[in-house]
Amino acid sequence: MTQLGIITDLNRCVSCLACVVACKQANDVPVGNFWLKVLRIGPNLKEGATSYPDVEMYYLPMSCQHCENPLCVEVCPTGASVKQEDGTVQIDKQKCIGCQFCVMACPYGVRYLNEEQRVVEKCTLCEQLTSQGEGLENRGDKIPRCVYACQGRARWFGDFDKGLEDFQGSLKADGVTNYRLIEELPDKELVVKPFTEDEVYRLPDAGNDPVGRFILRKPRKWRS
Amino acid sequence: MEIQWPLIFFTLLSTLAGGLFAGQGILVLMGKGRPIHFPALVVEVAAIAIGGFSAFLHLQHWERIFNGFGQLRSGITHELVGLAIFAVSIVIFFLVFRRAKGKEALPKWLGVFALIIGLFVIYVTAASYDMSARPAWHTPLLYVYYYATGFVLGAAGLWFLSGITKAEDTYVGLAKATAIGGLVSLVAVVVYGFVIANTQYSDVGLYFFDPTDSTAPHPDQNAVTASILTGGNALLFWAGSVFLGSVVAGVLGLFSWLRAKEPVGNPWSLAAIALVSALGGGVFFRVVFYIVGATIWPFFTQ
Numbered sequence: 001m002t003q004l005g006i007i008t009d010l011n012r013c014v015s016c017l018a019c020v021v022a023c024k025q026a027n028d029v030p031v032g033n034f035w036l037k038v039l040r041i042g043p044n045l046k047e048g049a050t051s052y053p054d055v056e057m058y059y060l061p062m063s064c065q066h067c068e069n070p071l072c073v074e075v076c077p078t079g080a081s082v083k084q085e086d087g088t089v090q091i092d093k094q095k096c097i098g099c100q101f102c103v104m105a106c107p108y109g110v111r112y113l114n115e116e117q118r119v120v121e122k123c124t125l126c127e128q129l130t131s132q133g134e135g136l137e138n139r140g141d142k143i144p145r146c147v148y149a150c151q152g153r154a155r156w157f158g159d160f161d162k163g164l165e166d167f168q169g170s171l172k173a174d175g176v177t178n179y180r181l182i183e184e185l186p187d188k189e190l191v192v193k194p195f196t197e198d199e200v201y202r203l204p205d206a207g208n209d210p211v212g213r214f215i216l217r218k219p220r221k222w223r224s
Numbered sequence: 225m226e227i228q229w230p231l232i233f234f235t236l237l238s239t240l241a242g243g244l245f246a247g248q249g250i251l252v253l254m255g256k257g258r259p260i261h262f263p264a265l266v267v268e269v270a271a272i273a274i275g276g277f278s279a280f281l282h283l284q285h286w287e288r289i290f291n292g293f294g295q296l297r298s299g300i301t302h303e304l305v306g307l308a309i310f311a312v313s314i315v316i317f318f319l320v321f322r323r324a325k326g327k328e329a330l331p332k333w334l335g336v337f338a339l340i341i342g343l344f345v346i347y348v349t350a351a352s353y354d355m356s357a358r359p360a361w362h363t364p365l366l367y368v369y370y371y372a373t374g375f376v377l378g379a380a381g382l383w384f385l386s387g388i389t390k391a392e393d394t395y396v397g398l399a400k401a402t403a404i405g406g407l408v409s410l411v412a413v414v415v416y417g418f419v420i421a422n423t424q425y426s427d428v429g430l431y432f433f434d435p436t437d438s439t440a441p442h443p444d445q446n447a448v449t450a451s452i453l454t455g456g457n458a459l460l461f462w463a464g465s466v467f468l469g470s471v472v473a474g475v476l477g478l479f480s481w482l483r484a485k486e487p488v489g490n491p492w493s494l495a496a497i498a499l500v501s502a503l504g505g506g507v508f509f510r511v512v513f514y515i516v517g518a519t520i521w522p523f524f525t526q
Contacts, residue, residue, distance in 0.1 A: 037433060039523055044429035062524065071357055077300035078292045095292050098284020099300060104225065104517070107357035109524030118284035204426050204520050206356040223428035224521075 003087030003160040004125055005066055005211040006147065007167055007181065009192055011220070012154035015040060015059040022149035023063075026126060033112035035123040036063040036146050047221055056220055061146070061155065064089060064110050064123040065203060065210035072102035072111065086134075087160070087211065090127060093119045107206045130157070138177055139168050153191065156181045160211060193217070225517045230282035232510040236503065237275030238303075238349040239370055241268040241310070243378025246342025247401075248317070251382070251394065252335030259389040260382055261321050265314055267381065272307055299352030306348035313341040346374040353513075359423045360449060360516045365416040372412035373469070373506055376405035380473050380499040387492025395491060399480035402498055406474020409502075413465050413509060421453045425522045433523065445522035452512055460512050469505015473498040
């Protein structure tokens with residue numbers, strides 16, 4: 001089995017919006033639509049704090065969560081929205097009748113009507129690229145553009161069924177090799193700082209079982 | 225979320241048609257209202273035709289529905305199948321009605337059949353909106369609301385037809401049914417309104433999204449839902465959904481029921497006002513329904 005998806009290290013995201021721009025450019029996302037967008041959560045008071053400026057915040061890049069049990073697929077009358085074998089949720093634009101019930105059924109507001117084509121669209125995990133990198137030990141530039149463009153090494157793409165070792169990020173200075181989520185650099189520094197299982201979160205679940213994961217290390221508080 | 229006018233009219237007219245058909249079933253079981261049946265069937269056909277056309281207007285690519293329509297878990301597919309069954313049922317009712325001669329009573333099975341089909345149509349209409357991602361919609365009260373308004377719409381519609389066709393054996397009884405339907409609708413709408421106003425959404429404290437205005441906060445969804453009782457949307461809810469949609473029809477039905485021996489005006493005028501007000505109330509409630517229909521994660525509500 002395969003379940004492709006993205007892990008985002010929220011401690012590293014600085015909301016540079018490079019991912020948003022790269023997504024728009026790679027997928028020709030219409031003005032006003034966002035297949036990926038960054039929510040700024042906070043500033044909120046830290047745990048136990050009583051007044052400003054004792055605050056904290058984080059940025060949350062949001063896109064389709066490619067859910068295990070996608071509600072958008074369930075409501076689609078024509079089978080245009082499908083859960084594919086690689087675990088991603090995709091839309092067959094030729095089948096879409098533009099009823100927009102999938103937009104209503106999605107808990108996260110990440111589906112948009114393309115008003116020119118009159119069909120619903122959303123993040124495809126850059127299927128046009130990732131399908132070329134399938135099976136490659138080093139995916140190179142065959143990764144979603146948001147991951148490729150991430151300046152802070154916050155976005156990681158891989159197969160959840162293969163474990164964290166499979167997750168790869170942007171390219172190293174050689175322009176060929178990907179950083180890896182679980183990797184020790186020659187100077188013994190970790191690419192991603194250690195985190196525990198209880199520091200990995202998912203978006204609220206409405207029965208859809210979201211796949212995407214977000215790392216937020218304590219003492220910062222995940223808010224949902 | 226954005227108000228979907230075509231769907232508002234589709235669901236309203238489907239509920240009206242379902243309510244009328246279920247009401248016809250009850251009249252058949254009671255052995256009454258023979259003159260009402262044919263005009264009621266005509267109204268139901270008109271309602272599903274106009275409602276269906278309205279639903280088509282909502283589709284961006286309606287021509288593609290013949291290109292793979294029928295994903296069996298989809299609420300829209302259920303609605304389409306439900307309406308097809310309803311259309312066939314109307315034809316069956318019509319044929320049985322035509323075969324019964326003179327004052328011969330219609331068979332009881334037809335009454336049970338019409339009642340079940342009417343309730344089924346209302347159910348599939350409501351079920352399409354029972355989405356677990358939208359907590360204000362994902363509640364048994366959604367079905368209670370649809371059945372309550374189906375009750376008042378069906379009763380007021382048949383009452384009106386009773387007045388038009390001068391069906392004296394049902395006129396007062398249907399006025400009484402409209403009064404009770406108005407009361408049931410009133411209770412259902414108010415209870416649903418209070419439940420909606422107290423719906424809880426994800427709370428992340430302060431948050432911002434718009435990159436062109438990085439300090440502009442998005443609206444507070446908990447405040448939006450609360451606004452139907454005491455805020456900016458209270459007029460839509462109290463005056464539109466509660467008063468117009470339930471109280472007017474109920475009071476007019478009660479008035480006609482109590483003044484049965486001394487009728488006021490022509491026999492259908494009060495019923496017509498009751499029906500139009502109940503339809504108007506249905507529109508207002510559905511507008512509220514979309515306004516409060518945010519997802520559990522309401523920060524990018526469209």
